[in-house]
Amino acid sequence: MPKVGMKDTRKQQLIDATMESIAELGMQNTTIVSISKRAGMSSGIISHYFGGKQGLIEAALRYLLEQLGKELRERMAKTDGSPEQRLDCIVEANFSEFQRSALAAKTWLSFWSRSMHEPGLKRLQQINNARLYSNLRYSFAQVLPAGQATEAARQTAAMIDGFWLRSALSLDPMESFEAGERLTKQFIHDTLAKAGATNSAN
Numbered sequence: 293m294p295k296v297g298m299k300d301t302r303k304q305q306l307i308d309a310t311m312e313s314i315a316e317l318g319m320q321n322t323t324i325v326s327i328s329k330r331a332g333m334s335s336g337i338i339s340h341y342f343g344g345k346q347g348l349i350e351a352a353l354r355y356l357l358e359q360l361g362k363e364l365r366e367r368m369a370k371t372d373g374s375p376e377q378r379l380d381c382i383v384e385a386n387f388s389e390f391q392r393s394a395l396a397a398k399t400w401l402s403f404w405s406r407s408m409h410e411p412g413l414k415r416l417q418q419i420n421n422a423r424l425y426s427n428l429r430y431s432f433a434q435v436l437p438a439g440q441a442t443e444a445a446r447q448t449a450a451m452i453d454g455f456w457l458r459s460a461l462s463l464d465p466m467e468s469f470e471a472g473e474r475l476t477k478q479f480i481h482d483t484l485a486k487a488g489a490t491n492s493a494n
Contacts, residue, residue: 315398375434387473397460
Protein backbone atom coordinates (compact mmCIF):
# COMPACT_ATOMS: atom_id res chain seq x y z
CA MET A 293 0.00 0.00 0.00
CA PRO A 294 1.51 3.39 -1.01
CA LYS A 295 2.46 5.78 1.75
CA VAL A 296 0.25 8.80 2.36
CA GLY A 297 1.49 11.76 0.32
CA MET A 298 3.77 9.62 -1.85
CA LYS A 299 1.85 10.53 -5.02
CA ASP A 300 2.29 14.27 -4.43
CA THR A 301 5.96 13.77 -3.57
CA ARG A 302 6.61 11.85 -6.77
CA LYS A 303 4.73 14.38 -8.88
CA GLN A 304 6.80 17.21 -7.39
CA GLN A 305 10.01 15.27 -8.03
CA LEU A 306 9.00 14.91 -11.67
CA ILE A 307 8.19 18.61 -11.94
CA ASP A 308 11.58 19.50 -10.42
CA ALA A 309 13.31 17.10 -12.81
CA THR A 310 11.45 18.67 -15.74
CA MET A 311 12.68 22.15 -14.87
CA GLU A 312 16.22 20.84 -14.39
CA SER A 313 16.11 19.17 -17.81
CA ILE A 314 14.68 22.26 -19.50
CA ALA A 315 17.29 24.48 -17.85
CA GLU A 316 20.12 22.22 -19.04
CA LEU A 317 18.87 20.94 -22.41
CA GLY A 318 16.12 23.35 -23.44
CA MET A 319 12.48 22.41 -23.90
CA GLN A 320 12.99 21.05 -27.41
CA ASN A 321 15.59 18.52 -26.25
CA THR A 322 13.87 17.62 -23.00
CA THR A 323 12.38 14.13 -23.26
CA ILE A 324 10.56 11.67 -21.07
CA VAL A 325 13.85 9.80 -20.72
CA SER A 326 15.83 12.91 -19.67
CA ILE A 327 13.16 13.72 -17.08
CA SER A 328 12.76 10.20 -15.69
CA LYS A 329 16.53 9.77 -15.33
CA ARG A 330 16.82 12.96 -13.29
CA ALA A 331 13.87 11.96 -11.14
CA GLY A 332 15.15 8.42 -10.70
CA MET A 333 11.82 6.96 -11.81
CA SER A 334 10.55 4.89 -14.70
CA SER A 335 9.34 6.77 -17.76
CA GLY A 336 5.95 5.05 -17.46
CA ILE A 337 5.14 6.94 -14.27
CA ILE A 338 5.13 10.23 -16.24
CA SER A 339 2.27 8.96 -18.40
CA HIS A 340 0.54 7.60 -15.31
CA TYR A 341 0.57 10.94 -13.46
CA PHE A 342 0.59 13.50 -16.27
CA GLY A 343 -0.50 11.73 -19.46
CA GLY A 344 2.87 12.32 -21.15
CA LYS A 345 5.61 14.90 -21.64
CA GLN A 346 3.33 17.78 -22.61
CA GLY A 347 1.15 17.33 -19.55
CA LEU A 348 4.21 17.33 -17.32
CA ILE A 349 5.64 20.46 -18.96
CA GLU A 350 2.34 22.27 -18.41
CA ALA A 351 2.36 21.08 -14.80
CA ALA A 352 5.83 22.57 -14.38
CA LEU A 353 4.60 25.93 -15.69
CA ARG A 354 1.61 25.81 -13.34
CA TYR A 355 4.07 25.17 -10.51
CA LEU A 356 6.01 28.32 -11.39
CA LEU A 357 2.74 30.28 -11.50
CA GLU A 358 1.68 28.83 -8.14
CA GLN A 359 5.01 29.82 -6.59
CA LEU A 360 4.56 33.34 -7.93
CA GLY A 361 1.09 33.55 -6.41
CA LYS A 362 2.28 32.10 -3.11
CA GLU A 363 5.14 34.59 -2.84
CA LEU A 364 2.75 37.46 -3.58
CA ARG A 365 0.24 36.36 -0.93
CA GLU A 366 2.96 35.92 1.69
CA ARG A 367 4.27 39.43 1.06
CA MET A 368 0.83 41.05 1.06
CA ALA A 369 -0.03 39.37 4.35
CA LYS A 370 2.74 41.41 5.98
CA THR A 371 1.50 44.82 4.72
CA ASP A 372 -1.25 47.22 5.75
CA GLY A 373 -2.94 46.72 2.38
CA SER A 374 -2.19 50.20 1.05
CA PRO A 375 -1.97 50.57 -2.76
CA GLU A 376 1.73 51.44 -2.63
CA GLN A 377 2.62 48.43 -0.50
CA ARG A 378 0.46 46.12 -2.63
CA LEU A 379 2.19 47.32 -5.79
CA ASP A 380 5.62 46.91 -4.20
CA CYS A 381 4.67 43.34 -3.27
CA ILE A 382 3.70 42.55 -6.86
CA VAL A 383 7.07 43.76 -8.10
CA GLU A 384 8.99 41.94 -5.35
CA ALA A 385 7.18 38.67 -6.04
CA ASN A 386 8.09 38.81 -9.73
CA PHE A 387 11.73 39.56 -8.88
CA SER A 388 11.95 37.19 -5.91
CA GLU A 389 14.99 35.03 -5.26
CA PHE A 390 13.21 31.97 -6.64
CA GLN A 391 11.80 33.66 -9.76
CA ARG A 392 15.22 35.03 -10.71
CA SER A 393 17.13 31.82 -9.93
CA ALA A 394 18.92 30.22 -12.86
CA LEU A 395 16.57 27.23 -12.77
CA ALA A 396 13.36 29.29 -12.86
CA ALA A 397 14.76 31.86 -15.30
CA LYS A 398 15.81 29.31 -17.90
CA THR A 399 12.52 27.48 -17.53
CA TRP A 400 10.50 30.69 -17.96
CA LEU A 401 12.50 31.64 -21.06
CA SER A 402 11.81 28.25 -22.62
CA PHE A 403 8.12 28.49 -21.77
CA TRP A 404 7.78 31.96 -23.29
CA SER A 405 9.43 30.76 -26.49
CA ARG A 406 7.29 27.63 -26.83
CA SER A 407 4.03 29.33 -25.81
CA MET A 408 3.88 30.95 -29.25
CA HIS A 409 3.48 27.50 -30.80
CA GLU A 410 1.74 25.37 -28.16
CA PRO A 411 -1.88 26.23 -27.20
CA GLY A 412 -1.65 24.75 -23.69
CA LEU A 413 1.40 26.82 -22.76
CA LYS A 414 -0.03 29.90 -24.48
CA ARG A 415 -3.20 29.65 -22.40
CA LEU A 416 -1.22 29.46 -19.16
CA GLN A 417 0.94 32.40 -20.21
CA GLN A 418 -2.17 34.45 -21.01
CA ILE A 419 -3.58 33.62 -17.58
CA ASN A 420 -0.35 34.85 -16.00
CA ASN A 421 -0.40 38.08 -18.02
CA ALA A 422 -4.05 38.75 -17.17
CA ARG A 423 -3.45 38.09 -13.46
CA LEU A 424 -0.49 40.48 -13.34
CA TYR A 425 -2.40 43.24 -15.12
CA SER A 426 -5.50 42.73 -12.96
CA ASN A 427 -3.53 42.91 -9.71
CA LEU A 428 -1.71 46.03 -10.82
CA ARG A 429 -4.81 47.80 -12.09
CA TYR A 430 -6.76 47.04 -8.92
CA SER A 431 -4.11 48.73 -6.79
CA PHE A 432 -3.62 51.72 -9.07
CA ALA A 433 -7.40 52.22 -9.25
CA GLN A 434 -7.44 52.90 -5.51
CA VAL A 435 -5.58 56.13 -6.23
CA LEU A 436 -5.95 57.00 -9.91
CA PRO A 437 -8.93 57.59 -12.21
CA ALA A 438 -9.92 54.54 -14.26
CA GLY A 439 -8.13 55.52 -17.47
CA GLN A 440 -4.91 56.46 -15.71
CA ALA A 441 -5.01 53.29 -13.61
CA THR A 442 -5.26 51.23 -16.79
CA GLU A 443 -2.30 52.97 -18.38
CA ALA A 444 -0.20 52.77 -15.22
CA ALA A 445 -0.94 49.04 -14.92
CA ARG A 446 0.04 48.43 -18.53
CA GLN A 447 3.27 50.38 -18.16
CA THR A 448 4.19 48.62 -14.92
CA ALA A 449 3.46 45.18 -16.38
CA ALA A 450 5.62 46.01 -19.39
CA MET A 451 8.44 47.17 -17.11
CA ILE A 452 8.26 44.00 -15.00
CA ASP A 453 8.33 41.74 -18.06
CA GLY A 454 10.91 43.82 -19.91
CA PHE A 455 13.33 44.21 -17.02
CA TRP A 456 12.93 40.55 -16.09
CA LEU A 457 13.69 39.41 -19.63
CA ARG A 458 16.69 41.72 -20.05
CA SER A 459 18.01 40.64 -16.66
CA ALA A 460 17.66 36.94 -17.38
CA LEU A 461 19.67 37.39 -20.58
CA SER A 462 22.31 39.75 -19.17
CA LEU A 463 25.92 38.91 -18.33
CA ASP A 464 25.29 39.84 -14.69
CA PRO A 465 21.71 38.67 -14.01
CA MET A 466 21.60 39.37 -10.26
CA GLU A 467 22.68 42.99 -10.61
CA SER A 468 20.26 43.50 -13.49
CA PHE A 469 17.34 41.96 -11.58
CA GLU A 470 18.01 44.26 -8.62
CA ALA A 471 18.15 47.29 -10.90
CA GLY A 472 14.95 46.23 -12.65
CA GLU A 473 13.10 45.86 -9.36
CA ARG A 474 14.36 49.22 -8.12
CA LEU A 475 13.46 51.12 -11.32
CA THR A 476 10.00 49.55 -11.53
CA LYS A 477 9.28 50.51 -7.93
CA GLN A 478 10.55 54.02 -8.64
CA PHE A 479 8.08 54.36 -11.50
CA ILE A 480 5.24 53.22 -9.23
CA HIS A 481 6.19 55.59 -6.43
CA ASP A 482 6.58 58.53 -8.82
CA THR A 483 3.19 57.77 -10.38
CA LEU A 484 1.48 57.62 -7.00
CA ALA A 485 3.28 60.75 -5.78
CA LYS A 486 2.06 62.71 -8.81
CA ALA A 487 -1.46 61.48 -8.16
CA GLY A 488 -1.21 62.60 -4.54
CA ALA A 489 0.10 66.03 -5.54
CA THR A 490 -2.72 66.46 -8.06
CA ASN A 491 -5.37 65.47 -5.53
CA SER A 492 -3.93 67.90 -2.97
CA ALA A 493 -3.97 70.73 -5.51
CA ASN A 494 -7.62 70.03 -6.26
